[in-house]
Amino acid sequence: MSSSPRFALVAGEASGDLLAGLLLGGLRQRWPELSSVGIGGPQMAAQGLEAWWPSDKLAVRGYVEVLRHYREIVGIRTQLRQRLLHGERPDVFIGVDAPDFNLELEANLKAAGVRTAHFVCPSVWAWRPERVKKIQASADHVLCIFPFEPALLAEHGVAATYVGHPVANVVPLEPDRLAARRQLDLPEDAPVVAILPGSRGSEVDYLARRFFDAVSLMHQARPNLCFVLPAVPSQRERIERVAREAGVAGYVRIVPGQSHAVLAACDVTLIASGTATLEAALFKRPMVIAYNMNWISWQIMRRQRLQPWVGLPNILCGDFVVPELLQDEASPPRLAQAVLDWLDDPGRVQALQARFVQLHHELRRDTAALATDAIETLLAR
Structure with missing residues (x-):
């Protein structure tokens, strides 16, 4: 086995970039001379990735939204495949x-003799269960972040390892709210509401105005509330424009990145469905999960759901432990009231x-080491 293995990685959005950055850190501890190339963002670049394309090129969700970018995305995948194979x-x-991008690429590479791993099992237990056949054809090994997934994949002959959720090791079991507020220059004793409308452009387009209109209603009802929004760099200008259009720019603090500090600092968060909801749960923060997308995309996805929940905290807890307001239910008045309800019920919080x-303990493992062990076994094949 080489002391300087060459890895190619693809992460398709901010959450994937974070996970891949943590993984690359573990791989680099094992192989300090490794090289890595592919598609990634700032967290992967910080671990030495040579990014051929930025990860936000793939940050698209929803069937109609993907169709709008289909030609560009397929072109990137074709160029990447050719570069990796030839x-x-x-x-x-x-x-x-990013399974819709990665699994087909993995299948092509695996057929050509390249060893493949997939980090984060596609949620076949939640929707589109037929994808397990695609996983079988695409990945030599799957690194799973939830404990029930390896047994499910084993039923279909897919090798997998539970590695825990990397963010569970990054987030402290007892987050320091006061230190986070000082870091962000927020009041130490006022109630703080975190606003997280998503990291993709399509999410910002569909959610930001709804969230800001809800902020306006909450501000009218309780002027003492503080609002803070961590904006990913690629979306900050768009978010600031929507805040101005909604008339809330004067009392919503928009900060560059720092989503973990914002979640640590807040009392409650209004948040887009996605990986960030699990991060909010690890910070032990009550939340209101919301989502809105193109109507056609919603109808397709709604019919493919296998579980009554959409938000990861609810799926992992097997219950509606936090409210979910989706599509037409995600109206500004309902969003605002659901957030205020948390502030009024400390016992529920x-x-x-x-x-x-309890969930944090279940997900906390030495992810980098476990994932690196699995990759080392794959390299030795």
Whole structure:
């Protein structure tokens, strides 16, 4: 086995970039001389990735939204496949989440003899269960972030390892709210509401105005509330424009990145469905989960759901421990009231925090080491 293996990785959005950055850190501890190329963002670049395309090129969700970018995305995948097979062939390809992009690429690479791993099992237990056949054809090994997934994949002959959720090791079991508020220059004793409308442009387009209109209603009802929004760099200008159009720019603090500090600082968060909801749960923060997308995309996805929940905290807890307001239900008045309800019920918050502490322990593993062990076994094949 080489002391300087070559890895290719693809992560398709901010959450994938975070996970891949953590994974690359573990791989680099094992192989300090490794090289890595592919598609990624700032977290992966900080670990030495040579990014051929930025991860936000793939940050699109929803059937109609994907169709609008289809030609560009397929073109990137074709160029990447050719470059990996005929130019800079990796020892292992690791697709990080983004299954609609990565699984087909992995299948092509695997058929050509490249060892492949997929980090973050596609949620076949939640919707589109037929994808397990695609996983079987695409990935030599799957790195799972939820404990029930390896057994499910084993039923279909897919090798998998539970590695825990990397963010569970990054987030402290007892987040320091006061330190986070000082870091962000927020009042120490005022109630703080975190606003997280998503990291994709399509999410910002569909959710930001709804969230800001809800902020306006909350501000009218309780002028003492503080609002803070962590904007990913690629979406900050768009978010600031929508805030001005909604008339809330004067009392919503928009900060560059720092989503973890914002979640640590807040009392409650209004948040787009996605990986960030699990991060909010690990910070033990009550939340209102919302989502809105193109109507056609929603109708297709709604019919393919296998579970009554959409938000990861609810799926993992097996119950509606936090409210979900989706599509037409995600109206500004309902969003605002659901957030205020958390602020008015400390007993409910305390019970939720106890459940989230339990969840945190379930997900906390030495992810980097476990994932690196699995990759090392794959390299030795």
